[in-house]
Amino acid sequence: MLTGLFDIPVLGLVLQLLDFLLNVVTVNGPVILSLATPLALGAMCGVISERSGVVNIGIEGMMLASAFSAWLVASVAAQAFPAEPGFFFGVTPALLIGLAAALATGVAFSLVHAWLSISIRADQIISGTIINIVAFGVTAYLDLLLSRTSQPSGGKFLAFAPPQALLDLPVIGWLFRMVLAQGPITMAAIVIAVVFQVLLFRSRWGLRTRAVGEHPKAAETVGIDVIRLRYQNVLAGGLLAGLAGAWFTIDFGTTFQTGMTNGRGFIALAAMIFGRWHPIGAFGAALLFAASGALGTAIRTTPPPGQLGEILTSIPEQVFSALPYLVTIAVLAGVVGRSVAPAADGQPYEREATH
Amino acid sequence: MTSSPGPTVTAPALEMRGITKRYPGVIANDRIDLTVRPGEIHALLGENGAGKSTLMNILYGLTRPDEGEILLDGEPITIKGPSDAIARGISMVHQHFMLVPVLNVADNILLGAETMANRVFLDRDEARRRIRELGQRFGFEIDPDETVGRLSVGWQQRVEILKALYREARILVLDEPTAVLTPQETKEIFAVLRRLAAEGHSIIFISHKLYEVLEIADRITVIRRGRVVGERLPAETNEEDLAELMVGREVQLVADRGESHPAGVLLSVESLDVGDDRGREVVHGISFEVRAGEIFGIAGVAGNGQDELVEAITGLRRPAAGRIRLGADDVTMADPRQAHEHGISFVPADRHRFGMVTSFALADNLVLTDYYAPPYARRGVRDDAAIAARAEEAIREFDIRTPSATVTAGTLSGGNQQKMVVAREFDRDLRLLVLDQPTRGLDVGSVEFIHRQTVRKRDAGTAVLLVSAELDEVLELSDRIGVMYRGRMVAILDGPTASREHVGLLMATGGQETSPGAPQGAAVPGSAPGGTRA
Numbered sequence: 094m095l096t097g098l099f100d101i102p103v104l105g106l107v108l109q110l111l112d113f114l115l116n117v118v119t120v121n122g123p124v125i126l127s128l129a130t131p132l133a134l135g136a137m138c139g140v141i142s143e144r145s146g147v148v149n150i151g152i153e154g155m156m157l158a159s160a161f162s163a164w165l166v167a168s169v170a171a172q173a174f175p176a177e178p179g180f181f182f183g184v185t186p187a188l189l190i191g192l193a194a195a196l197a198t199g200v201a202f203s204l205v206h207a208w209l210s211i212s213i214r215a216d217q218i219i220s221g222t223i224i225n226i227v228a229f230g231v232t233a234y235l236d237l238l239l240s241r242t243s244q245p246s247g248g249k250f251l252a253f254a255p256p257q258a259l260l261d262l263p264v265i266g267w268l269f270r271m272v273l274a275q276g277p278i279t280m281a282a283i284v285i286a287v288v289f290q291v292l293l294f295r296s297r298w299g300l301r302t303r304a305v306g307e308h309p310k311a312a313e314t315v316g317i318d319v320i321r322l323r324y325q326n327v328l329a330g331g332l333l334a335g336l337a338g339a340w341f342t343i344d345f346g347t348t349f350q351t352g353m354t355n356g357r358g359f360i361a362l363a364a365m366i367f368g369r370w371h372p373i374g375a376f377g378a379a380l381l382f383a384a385s386g387a388l389g390t391a392i393r394t395t396p397p398p399g400q401l402g403e404i405l406t407s408i409p410e411q412v413f414s415a416l417p418y419l420v421t422i423a424v425l426a427g428v429v430g431r432s433v434a435p436a437a438d439g440q441p442y443e444r445e446a447t448h
Numbered sequence: 449m450t451s452s453p454g455p456t457v458t459a460p461a462l463e464m465r466g467i468t469k470r471y472p473g474v475i476a477n478d479r480i481d482l483t484v485r486p487g488e489i490h491a492l493l494g495e496n497g498a499g500k501s502t503l504m505n506i507l508y509g510l511t512r513p514d515e516g517e518i519l520l521d522g523e524p525i526t527i528k529g530p531s532d533a534i535a536r537g538i539s540m541v542h543q544h545f546m547l548v549p550v551l552n553v554a555d556n557i558l559l560g561a562e563t564m565a566n567r568v569f570l571d572r573d574e575a576r577r578r579i580r581e582l583g584q585r586f587g588f589e590i591d592p593d594e595t596v597g598r599l600s601v602g603w604q605q606r607v608e609i610l611k612a613l614y615r616e617a618r619i620l621v622l623d624e625p626t627a628v629l630t631p632q633e634t635k636e637i638f639a640v641l642r643r644l645a646a647e648g649h650s651i652i653f654i655s656h657k658l659y660e661v662l663e664i665a666d667r668i669t670v671i672r673r674g675r676v677v678g679e680r681l682p683a684e685t686n687e688e689d690l691a692e693l694m695v696g697r698e699v700q701l702v703a704d705r706g707e708s709h710p711a712g713v714l715l716s717v718e719s720l721d722v723g724d725d726r727g728r729e730v731v732h733g734i735s736f737e738v739r740a741g742e743i744f745g746i747a748g749v750a751g752n753g754q755d756e757l758v759e760a761i762t763g764l765r766r767p768a769a770g771r772i773r774l775g776a777d778d779v780t781m782a783d784p785r786q787a788h789e790h791g792i793s794f795v796p797a798d799r800h801r802f803g804m805v806t807s808f809a810l811a812d813n814l815v816l817t818d819y820y821a822p823p824y825a826r827r828g829v830r831d832d833a834a835i836a837a838r839a840e841e842a843i844r845e846f847d848i849r850t851p852s853a854t855v856t857a858g859t860l861s862g863g864n865q866q867k868m869v870v871a872r873e874f875d876r877d878l879r880l881l882v883l884d885q886p887t888r889g890l891d892v893g894s895v896e897f898i899h900r901q902t903v904r905k906r907d908a909g910t911a912v913l914l915v916s917a918e919l920d921e922v923l924e925l926s927d928r929i930g931v932m933y934r935g936r937m938v939a940i941l942d943g944p945t946a947s948r949e950h951v952g953l954l955m956a957t958g959g960q961e962t963s964p965g966a967p968q969g970a971a972v973p974g975s976a977p978g979g980t981r982a
Contacts, residue, residue: 297562300570304548304555312548313530315531317559
């Protein structure tokens with residue numbers, strides 16, 4: 094009966110498209126969630142930093158450098174401490190050491206950004222740009238130096254395997270498959286988003302963060318150390334970016350490639366804006382961008398049958414590779430101006446001088 | 449809580465002894481002594497730059513003194529920072545409110561002194577309860593959940609006071625608390641302050657408005673050039689005496705405006721609608737006329753459409769509808785240069801953004817409107833000699849205190865910057881003079897000078913349109929007064945006979961409400977808070 098409707102001109106085409114979209118999302122749900130992870134973590138790195146008034150466009154570089162160090166350190170550690178994948182998320186000592194390296198790298202880069210933009214009061218856009226350029230150049234150079242013939246690898250975390258009985262449940266089984274059959278970084282991202290959201294709006298830290306991002310001088314006059322709080326938040330953002338970087342090389346994949354973050358740090362910024370500087374909102378936006386990526390892939394690899402498929406396959410496939418970026422542009426064009434940044438975002442804070 | 453003693457009985461709550469603070473080239477505070485008793489409202493009077501703010505910054509821990517000591521209840525203390533001051537019961541209400549507009553009342557009050565449910569989470573219920581309780585005790589009930597940005601300025605000030613009370617402040621410093629209030633709001637705040645004093649709180653009230661100080665203070669300390677030059681009881685002094693102490697010479701407090709002799713109508717504004725930057729209409733169908741040789745003052749709480757009206761007249765903003773005529777010329781769609789060439793001069797409210805280029809030399813700023821035309825330029829090439837000659841003349845005539853004509857305008861003091869703008873705009877062949885907050889932030893001496901020049905222009909036959917949030921300025925200078933409320937001209941009154949109370953009431957209510965009582969509840973409509981925070 095439904096396929097009958099598909100034959101109606103125009104309307105039928107729209108219905109076919111909707112059917113295809115729904116299909117892509119249901120089938121690829123778990124993959125979309127995984128692909129959304131670095132975007133969500135990167136966006137939350139932006140949220141935590143910008144809510145306190147520091148613009149961070151260096152997320153891309155922080156993720157890339159962390160991805161590199163996670164892979165390199167995990168590979169080396171895997172040779173030093175060979176071990177079978179553990180029961181819990183396939184964890185090995187090498188992976189944990191690699192993860193720690195990624196977090197440390199994220200924090201180190203964010204410390205540079207914090208120092209330049211908070212202490213030195215340099216232009217925050219330039220500071221972020223420097224981080225992106227340095228991260229790209231240094232990782233590409235080191236990768237070249239290693240001149241690997243065989244691809245060393247430290248392995249990767251494994252997805253959690255929930256009991257089959259749960260997955261077989263009708264309807265909610267799909268949800269379980271989607272949320273539970275994930276690697277540890279994706280699961281962590283979900284938990285972080287919820288906890289971060291609650292803390293931002295209900296805790297002392299959250300209140301102070303929002304005040305400092307809106308009106309730092311007001312915060313200072315009630316005894317809050319603006320500089321210190323901004324440092325804390327930017328460094329915490331570094332942890333999130335480090336975690337996002339680790340996803341690339343020890344969770345989703347097992348090797349590093351030059352420039353592998355491929356603009357995701359900037360899409361994360363778009364997700365932050367689209368999510369109105371809310372952690373949960375940023376996560377939702379990340380899901381949307383990830384879904385558009387999955388859609389692009391699905392159209393290229395398994396185009397739908399019938400008239401719709403003919404139309405889609407007649408379009409150059411590069412268009413679909415560019416889909417997440419096109420969606421980003423469209424979303425930002427629609428939302429920017431209505432989504433309001435923290436008032437003091439990007440403004441260096443100078444303490445009431447002795448004047 | 450001490451049982452509230454009279455203002456003259458007990459030992460001082462706060463003593464500042466021999467406070468000295470030097471900056472390169474200036475002594476901001478020179479051995480200042482200040483004694484404040486419990487339950488006392490103590491006014492600190494002085495011109496801009498006299499050292500009041502420095503002294504209070506020292507008290508609040510924002511600045512360290514070079515010499516001197518601070519005693520709280522007779523105990524010497526050192527104050528390392530704002531949180532230290534707050535912990536000792538000293539709170540400050542800053543002139544520019546230190547409130548976060550997007551947060552609600554409760555969060556603003558909590559900030560920095562959070563009431564916690566446990567180690568991580570706020571206890572907002574308890575905070576709300578305490579805020580309501582404090583409000584009730586001091587006679588103003590406020591909704592803790594209202595967003596601060598939506599409150600009127602008067603209520604924002606109450607939030608600031610609540611912030612201090614929530615921290616159990618015993619000594620409250622209020623820095624020019626009435627600068628942004630209407631007379632009615634001022635009265636209400638005074639009532640709150642008296643109540644606080646009656647409960648034993650000590651209040652330091654910083655101001656340069658003489659009559660207010662006389663009305664509210666129990667004692668008055670006058671500071672000039674970093675020194676205490678006198679201490680007075682209100683009963684023993686008057687405005688003239690205080691002004692002389694404050695300035696160091698006799699001051700003519702009220703401009704001698706004399707008789708005006710207006711001629712025919714020069715500026716006529718007809719049913720003008722103007723939108724703001726977001727496209728909302730904020731001036732609705734305004735009509736009025738200004739005659740040559742008269743000062744037409746516009747009174748109103750900041751943010752009631754005055755800015756947009758002024759911008760429409762001076763060519764900075766296109767009106768949505770209506771007409772503006774200058775004599776026989778239609779200037780409705782004139783751009784700023786055309787407006788200037790039609791003989792409209794403009795002294796903008798924000799002189800740094802619109803009145804001058806701070807990084808340009810004083811001389812260049814003086815020809816900012818005429819640089820392209822003879823005698824300052826010939827065939828597109830500027831004539832430095834002519835510009836320098838012009839600068840010398842203006843500096844002499846308008847008493848601009850500067851080392852030379854080549855220093856950048858940004859290095860001049862506020863008063864001298866404004867004199868520079870005034871020199872450029874007043875000293876030319878003009879028909880209409882538009883003054884927007886011409887004396888904001890200036891000291892008494894500069895105010896006197898600018899007022900005298902304005903009256904001189906009027907007497908020379910110029911039409912003057914004066915917009916000011918300072919009601920006193922409008923009352924002192926205007927031959928006729930228009931009151932703006934929510935984008936409408938709600939009344940046009942005769943200047944010399946208009947009463948302060950009547951105009952104030954029109955400013956606050958638009959004349960629609962019959963009761964002059966305080967608006968109850970939190971949100972008082974009518975003023976866009978964003979516009980009033982400088």
